[in-house]
Amino acid sequence: MRNELLLLSALLIAATALTSGDYGQSATASHVHSTTVHSNITGTTASPNTTTHSPNTTTHSPNTTTHSPNTTTHSPNTTTHSPNTTTHSPKTTTAPPAPTPSAKLTVGNYNLSDSGKLCFLAKVAMQIRVNSSKVNGTFIVQEHKTNVSGSCGEKVTDIFLSFNEGQIALKFRNNETSKMVYVETLEYDLTYAFKYGVSSNFSGKNESLWLFAAAEGHSYSCKAQPVYMGGGVHLDLSSLRIQAYNIKNNDFGTPDLCKADQPNYRVPIAVGIILIILIVIVVIAYLVSRKRRADGYQSL
Ligand SMILES: *[C@@H]1O[C@H](CO)[C@@H](O)[C@H](O)[C@H]1NC(C)=O
Ligand SMILES: *[C@@H]1O[C@H](CO)[C@@H](O)[C@H](O)[C@H]1NC(C)=O
Ligand SMILES: *[C@@H]1O[C@H](CO)[C@@H](O)[C@H](O)[C@H]1NC(C)=O
Ligand SMILES: *[C@@H]1O[C@H](CO)[C@@H](O)[C@H](O)[C@H]1NC(C)=O
Ligand SMILES: *[C@@H]1O[C@H](CO)[C@@H](O)[C@H](O)[C@H]1NC(C)=O
Ligand SMILES: *[C@@H]1O[C@H](CO)[C@@H](O)[C@H](O)[C@H]1NC(C)=O
Ligand SMILES: *[C@@H]1O[C@H](CO)[C@@H](O)[C@H](O)[C@H]1NC(C)=O
Ligand SMILES: *[C@@H]1O[C@H](CO)[C@@H](O)[C@H](O)[C@H]1NC(C)=O
Ligand SMILES: *[C@@H]1O[C@H](CO)[C@@H](O)[C@H](O)[C@H]1NC(C)=O
Numbered sequence: 001m002r003n004e005l006l007l008l009s010a011l012l013i014a015a016t017a018l019t020s021g022d023y024g025q026s027a028t029a030s031h032v033h034s035t036t037v038h039s040n041i042t043g044t045t046a047s048p049n050t051t052t053h054s055p056n057t058t059t060h061s062p063n064t065t066t067h068s069p070n071t072t073t074h075s076p077n078t079t080t081h082s083p084n085t086t087t088h089s090p091k092t093t094t095a096p097p098a099p100t101p102s103a104k105l106t107v108g109n110y111n112l113s114d115s116g117k118l119c120f121l122a123k124v125a126m127q128i129r130v131n132s133s134k135v136n137g138t139f140i141v142q143e144h145k146t147n148v149s150g151s152c153g154e155k156v157t158d159i160f161l162s163f164n165e166g167q168i169a170l171k172f173r174n175n176e177t178s179k180m181v182y183v184e185t186l187e188y189d190l191t192y193a194f195k196y197g198v199s200s201n202f203s204g205k206n207e208s209l210w211l212f213a214a215a216e217g218h219s220y221s222c223k224a225q226p227v228y229m230g231g232g233v234h235l236d237l238s239s240l241r242i243q244a245y246n247i248k249n250n251d252f253g254t255p256d257l258c259k260a261d262q263p264n265y266r267v268p269i270a271v272g273i274i275l276i277i278l279i280v281i282v283v284i285a286y287l288v289s290r291k292r293r294a295d296g297y298q299s300l
Contacts, residue, residue, distance in 0.1 A: 096193075096196065096197040097192075097193035097196075097197065097198070097199035098193055098196050098197070099137075099192070099193055099194060099195070099196065102140075103140045103142055104140070105125050105127055105140050105238075106125060106142070106143070107123060107124065107125045107239045108123070108124065108125065108126065108141065108142065108143025108146065109122070109123050109143060110122040110123075110124070110143070110146065110148050110159075110161060111148065112148050112149070112150050112152065112159060114150075114151060114152035115152075117152075118247050118250055119152035119157060119244060119245065119247065120148075120150070120152065120157060120159050120172075120243070120244045120247075121219075121241075121242070121243050121244075121247055121250075121251075121252060122240075122241065122242040122243070123239065123240070123241040123242075123252075124237050124238070124239060124240045124241070124242065125237070125238045125239050125240075126140075126141040126161075126168070126235070126236070126237055127139060127140045127141060127235075127236045128141070128168075128188060128190055128202070128233060128234075128235055128236075129226075129233065129234040129235075129236050130194065130202060130232060130233050131232045131233075131234070132231065132232035132233075133232075134200070135194045135195070135200060136194070137192075137194030137195075139165065139190060139192050139194075141161065141163060141168070142163070145163050145164065146161050146162065146163045147161075147162045147163070148160070148161055148162075149162065152244070154174070155173065155174050155176070156171060156172065156173060156174070156184075157171070157172040157174070157244045157245070158170075158171050158172075159171075159172070159244070165190055165191055165192045166188065166189040166190035166191055166192070166202075166203075167188070167189055168186075168187070168188045168235070169185070169186070169187040169188070170183050170185070170186055170187075171183065171184050171185035171186075172184070172244040172245070174216075174244070174245050179215060179216040180213055180214070180215060180216070181213070181214055181215075181216060181243075181244055181245050182209075182210050182211060182212060182213035182214070183209055183211040183212045184207070184208065184209055184210075184211075185205070185206065185207045185208075185209065186205075186206050186209060186211060186227065186229070186235070187203075187204070187205040187206070188202075188203060188204055188205075188229060188233075188235060189201075189202070189203040190202045190203070202231065202233055204229040204230045204231060204233060206227075206229060206230070211227065212240075212242050213256070214242075214243065214253075214256040215256060216245065216246055217245075217246040217248070217253045217254075218243070218253045218254045218255065218256045219241055219242060219243035219252035219253050219254070219255050219256065220240070220241070220242050220243065220255070220256055220258070221240065221241050221255035221256065221257050221258065221261065222237070222238075222240045222257070222258035222260065222261060223238065223239065223240075223258075223260070223261055224236075224237075224238040224239075224240075224260070225237045225238070225240055225258060225260075241255065
């Protein structure tokens with residue numbers, strides 16, 4: 001009787017194991033799902049059709065927009081300057097700052113050669129995202145409007161990505177002791193009118209960082225990486241591949257994946273271990289019960 005009970009409980013445990021396997025699967029599924037959602041939120045890798053917040057998506061030249069007169073009369077009110085400047089003087093020579101027509105977030109190629117040697121290579125879709133009490137908006141960095149400059153030193157490489165509205169600067173550190181290359185300083189500066197007529201300046205500098213770290217001769221790779229720069233401003237990098245130092249054949253080295261892109265085997269491994277343990281328990285229980293039964297027959 002006790003033997004049957006033992007077997008029954010063993011089977012019950014095995015059944016639990018299978019159920020927990022199901023849980024593990026659904027947990028993995030939901031994990032995958034949440035990753036997808038995340039990359040959708042950043043809107044970077046998945047859809048090339050990311051639009052900025054400016055409502056006029058269709059009009060290419062801002063001067064032909066029919067909406068602009070409305071905005072012009074409205075904006076002086078919000079700013080505390082004299083409200084009727086725009087309406088009173090019709091011959092305004094300098095146009096008020098306006099958001100540029102929305103651009104699509106696209107992957108750009110950026111590289112720098114120093115002394116005839118390619119020493120910086122990057123492939124990235126980049127945007128500056130502002131979310132503050134004053135402004136909500138996105139500025140997209142466009143490859144064809146961006147100039148790459150800088151200098152490549154033995155220990156430090158300075159990269160400046162400059163555009164009309166500002167620039168993004170990266171300082172790479174080549175640590176020969178740890179054989180790691182990473183971005184130590186990240187800085188940005190942006191002067192842009194997210195709202196018609198209101199141009200604002202944003203800037204930030206972060207030092208003592210350990211960003212985009214890759215082993216010597218390797219590249220750093222990440223599908224989506226937002227970097228918080230303070231003041232409600234994010235530097236969103238997606239489809240990122242970046243490398244400074246030891247660039248061979250004008251191409252990226254082995255990619256070192258960011259944490260978010262590394263495969264997560266934790267749940268499947270845990271489920272596997274639990275299953276193995278339970279199978280062992282069942283086998284042991286079976287053997288013990290068989291031995292006892294054999295003993296019982298002998299005693300008869
Ligand atoms: C991008 O937008 C265009 C026009 O709105 C559409 O035809 C196209 O399918 C979109 N592509 C994606 C990937 O959403
Ligand atoms: C509007 O801009 C286009 C090109 O951007 C230019 O050819 C055209 O002359 C401009 N029109 C006015 C009224 O300024
Ligand atoms: C702009 O003004 C015109 C009339 O002057 C009005 O019909 C239109 O709805 C206004 N547009 C906005 C966005 O306020
Ligand atoms: C903007 O100014 C005009 C007159 O210049 C006034 O009639 C209107 O009420 C003001 N709007 C706001 C929101 O202050
Ligand atoms: C903007 O920031 C606030 C908190 O400061 C947050 O609740 C909100 O979700 C953010 N909006 C976006 C679009 O990221
Ligand atoms: C920007 O969005 C946040 C929440 O997403 C809101 O609290 C804030 O007031 C918004 N700012 C502007 C200027 O719309
Ligand atoms: C380089 O790495 C070594 C070992 O990790 C560390 O002790 C050293 O401070 C690093 N040097 C710099 C300049 O960061
Ligand atoms: C950059 O600096 C800001 C302000 O000090 C801070 O909030 C943010 O977390 C920093 N970002 C990184 C990547 O360290
Ligand atoms: C570097 O950039 C230039 C201009 O963007 C491009 O023509 C060239 O092919 C790039 N070189 C490499 C090795 O990617």
